[in-house]
Amino acid sequence: MGYWIEGRTFSDSSVQYSFAEPGQYIITQLVTTEHGCTDSTSRLVIVSDHLFNAPNAFTPDGDGKNDLWRPIVVGAREYELVIYDRWGVERFRTSDTEAGWSGDDLPTSTFVYTARVKEWGARSKDYIGHFSLLR
Numbered sequence: 001m002g003y004w005i006e007g008r009t010f011s012d013s014s015v016q017y018s019f020a021e022p023g024q025y026i027i028t029q030l031v032t033t034e035h036g037c038t039d040s041t042s043r044l045v046i047v048s049d050h051l052f053n054a055p056n057a058f059t060p061d062g063d064g065k066n067d068l069w070r071p072i073v074v075g076a077r078e079y080e081l082v083i084y085d086r087w088g089v090e091r092f093r094t095s096d097t098e099a100g101w102s103g104d105d106l107p108t109s110t111f112v113y114t115a116r117v118k119e120w121g122a123r124s125k126d127y128i129g130h131f132s133l134l135r
Contacts, residue, residue: 052072053072056131068102070100082114091104115128
């Protein structure tokens with residue numbers, strides 16, 4: 001008897017395994033009888049969870065420290081971030097979890113963000129918050 005998970009082989013009859021990242025994974029089990037007959041079965045496993053952490057301020061002053069406002073996003077299958085100024089004007093939109101906003105040479109102010117994070121599987125979560133641009 002054996003299992004194949006993420007390219008690794010396990011020969012124990014009972015396996016505990018932790019996936020490092022959310023996503024879709026195939027687990028295959030192979031069984032061999034005492035007469036040498038073999039059979040296998042595979043199942044799709046969906047691992048879901050995510051992390052969203054947004055800073056409450058940033059200082060885009062060109063010093064190389066804290067010049068972009070960018071949430072930390074891990075485990076998103078789909079992502080959308082929108083930033084609005086205090087009058088409701090959209091200032092930034094992205095679906096790239098690595099993208100950050102520079103402040104577009106705007107003065108010190110407070111901004112509102114909305115973010116939607118969809119995980120693997122059917123779960124999604126909306127986030128709404130605010131942050132300060134400091135000059």
